[in-house]
Amino acid sequence: MFGFNSALVALAASFFYPHALWGTLVLAFCAMLLATQLMAFCVKRAYRGFTSPFVLATWLLLCVLQQLGIEPAPNLIKTGWDWSLPLALQGTLQAFSQVFFQSNNIAGLLIIIGLAIHQLKTTIITVLVAAAIAVVLPLFGVSDWAKAGLV
Numbered sequence: 001m002f003g004f005n006s007a008l009v010a011l012a013a014s015f016f017y018p019h020a021l022w023g024t025l026v027l028a029f030c031a032m033l034l035a036t037q038l039m040a041f042c043v044k045r046a047y048r049g050f051t052s053p054f055v056l057a058t059w060l061l062l063c064v065l066q067q068l069g070i071e072p073a074p075n076l077i078k079t080g081w082d083w084s085l086p087l088a089l090q091g092t093l094q095a096f097s098q099v100f101f102q103s104n105n106i107a108g109l110l111i112i113i114g115l116a117i118h119q120l121k122t123t124i125i126t127v128l129v130a131a132a133i134a135v136v137l138p139l140f141g142v143s144d145w146a147k148a149g150l151v
Contacts, residue, residue: 005035008054008100013061015101016072024070031061091134092127 013020013028020028035057042049062072093108096115100107115123 003036005039005049005051005054005057006032008051009035009057009061011101012054012058016062017065017070018073021070023068024065027061027064031057034060087138088131088134091137092131095130095134 009032010028013024013031017024017028035053038053038056039049042053065072090105093105093112094103095108096111097104097106097108100111102108112123112127115126
């Protein structure tokens with residue numbers, strides 16, 4: 001998980017700031033180091049941090065950049081779907097693809113296949129939970145942004 005959290009921070013930085021200046025890249029690198037240190041802290045205390053170091057480091061990066069007046073690239077959010085599929089299936093695939101900042105059903109399907117190759121039982125449970133959320137979410141009358149997993 002050490003490298004995974006740092007890779008996710010780098011992915012987030014490149015997603016939110018695709019035309020980053022050197023200062024942004026330096027801060028993103030610092031956030032990647034922070035994610036690694038947070039994971040080391042979790043391991044030393046026998047806490048399963050999973051991706052919490054990534055989340056904390058990315059939030060900090062975004063907050064610092066905002067305080068410095070550096071705005072993310074405009075029009076990053078895509079609330080539409082790339083295939084015409086039933087809403088529950090789209091929501092399920094998006095739940096997996098958006099972990100890697102890919103709002104794409106094909107990416108979601110490929111991620112699910114990769115997870116299933118590694119551990120089928122866990123993947124089945126995770127897909128069922130994501131599908132249940134995708135079915136229940138519209139019942140609460142949430143916005144299209146929330147349905148797309150972006151709020």
